[in-house]
Amino acid sequence: MCGIVGVISTAPVNQLIYDALLLLQHRGQDAAGIVTAGPDAKGRKFFMHKARGMVRDVFRTRNMRGLPGTVGLGQVRYPTAGNAYSEEEAQPFYVNAPFGLVLVHNGNLTNAHALKQELYAVDRRHLNTDSDTEVLLNVVAHELELAARDLPLTPNEIFKAVGAVHRRIKGSYAVVCLIAGHGVLAFRDPFGIRPLCVGHNDQGGVMVASESVALEGNGFELDRDVLPGEAVFVDLDGKMQFQQCADKTSHNPCIFEYVYLARPDSVLDGISVYQARLNMGVTLAKRVVSTVPPSEIDVVIPIPESSRPSAMELAQLLGLPYREGFVKNRYVGRTFIMPGQGVRKKSVRQKLNVIGSEFKGRNVLLVDDSIVRGTTSREIVQMARDAGARKVYLASAAPPVRYPNVYGIDMPTPDELVAHNRTVDEVRESIGCDALIYQxxxxxxxxxxxxxxxxAGFDASCFDGVYVTGDITLADIARLNAGRDTSEEGEEDTSRLALPNAQLA
Known part of the structure; x- marks a missing residue:
């Protein structure tokens, strides 16, 4: 998962983009990058800085001074493919022809392997990294060159190129592309799997970003979401033009955005993330009642942080006390995706501490947003027992994660998923809780x-195994898993979920 932003303004945009990336930091902490264009009015010179690490660490005062201009884009990244430890694979990516293009991307191309061969053999374009974003950039560049050959570059030619891009690439993609001397292009895949929205401010500026919180936190008014298959071109004067560029569309956003990934104060595709999590608490409460009588539960305790809305709603409906039983160290990363299992287990104890009085002698219902590998859940259940809990029940606001995700979430291989090919009772035994309740x-x-x-629906493939693009085979999943980053470097959690204060519930 990544967070992307593009801005056109009448004033310098470096601080705006920096602030937007801070608001999107929960979407990736592996690397961050900003590119601006200017400072001349034609915006034909790019200035870029990118590196591994959090936004606050990547950009110092000297770096910000080197990013002049009134148009630019940025990205926070976590890796789904390629090398997580390569500075070269941090975004944005740049190519000098045609015009000069810089691009950031959130998602995952499922046919990147075939496109790499095609780009080399047919399009005569060279790739220097293993990143699918570089593949995407070169496809955009090639189609833009064909569409605008011997013609002035107008929105019509740009939208024609995007249509050709849609026909060539598969998977999930929300894209922001800066075209030197012309403006910012943003577009979304025909299924709308990854989020992208656009808004404006009173000074004539325009911002496109992964989540509405990036706009609202910087004084921009949310206009609307970019539709599946749609492109928006914003010229250097801030004029927006929209065009549907895909032959066939279906609106199926990733449901895991609402379960976990997005900030609760964002609105994605017309849905409040916070309200979605409250609603999930309502339905989860019904599942709890059918498994454990509320009279056998003394207290409901969320596992910080994105499970809090669901846990609060569940507790209220069941008439049970809601308590905070875990205190999170906001300076230690999350553990959903870790470089190594040993590091993951160690980090759980580092990031959470129990308030013993909430557990001692009680039957506790722990509520989490989801259970993926089960390693963190197992450790937390044991922490509750060590604190004196009589019984520990565990409820997940999401269903069992049984299948890999191929659209930009680094879900592990099937064998690493605790619920894959296991019954709920077998998962319960693995985690060590007295009862396990799934959504x-x-x-x-x-x-x-x-x-x-x-x-139209949702992509819920990690839960139901139905891949909305309709073109994913077992061979595709095996190939994509082979491309996942599994390297280790020290004892550092570089996952996109390993975020201090990732969710502000």
């Missing part, structure tokens, strides 16, 4: 989908 897939879809009936 129902259809109930989850209904709870979230009711907030925007216009959606």
């Amino acid at each position: 129902d897939v259809d109930a989850m879809k209904q709870a979230i989908g009711s907030l925007n009936p216009k959606l």
Whole structure:
């Protein structure tokens, strides 16, 4: 998962982009990058700085001074493919022809391997990294060159190129591209899997970003989401033009955005993330009642932080006390994806500490947003027992994660998923809790989908194994898993979920 932003303004944009990336930091902490264009009015010179690490560490005062101009874009990254430890694979990516293009991307191309061969053999374009973003950039560059050959570059030619890009690439992609001397292009895949929205401010500026919180936190008014298959071109004067560029579209956003990935104060595709999580608490409460009588539960305790809305709603509906039983160290990373299992287990104890009085002698219901590998859950259940809990029940606001995700979330291989090919009782035994309650897939879809009936549905492939693009085979999954970053470097959690203060519940 990555966070992307593009800005056109009448004033310098370096601070705006920096602030937007801070608001999107929860979407990736592996690397960060900013590129600006200017400072001349034609915006034909690029200035770039990118490196591994958090936004606050990558950009110092000297770096910000080297990013002049009134147009630019930025990205925070976590890796789904390629080398997480390579500075070269940090975004943005740049190519000098045609015009000069810089691009940031959130998502994952499922046919990147075939495109690499095609780019080399047919398009005669050279790739220097293993990143699918470089593949995407070169496809955009090639199609833009064909569309604008011997013609002035107008929005019509740009939208024609985007249409050709849609026909060539597969998977999930939300893209922001800066075209030197012309403006900013943003577009979204035909299924709308990854989020992208656009807004404006009173000074004539325009911002596109992964989440609405990036706009609102910087004084921009949210206009709307970019539609699946749609492109928006913003010229250097801030004029926006929209065009549907895909032959066929279906609006199926990734449901894991609402379960975990997005900030609760964001609105994605017309759905409040916070309200979605409250609704998930309602349906989860019904599942709890059918498994454990509320009279056997003394207290409901969330596992920080994104499970809090669901846990609060569940506790209220069941008439049970809601308590904070874990204190999170906000300076230690999350552990959903870690470089090594040994590091993951160690980090759980580092990042959470129990308030013993909330556990001692009680039957506690722990509520988490989801359970993926189960390693963190197992350790937390043991921490509750060590604190004196009589019984430990565990409820997940999401259904069992049984399948890999191929659209830009670094879900592990099937064998690493604790629920893969296991019954709920077998998962319960693995985690060590007295009862395990999962959300129902259809109930989850209904709870979230009711907030925007216009959606065709969701990509919930990690829960139900149905890949909305309809072109994913077992061979594709095996190849994509082979491309996942599994290297280790020290004892550092570089995952996109390993974020201090990732969710501000």
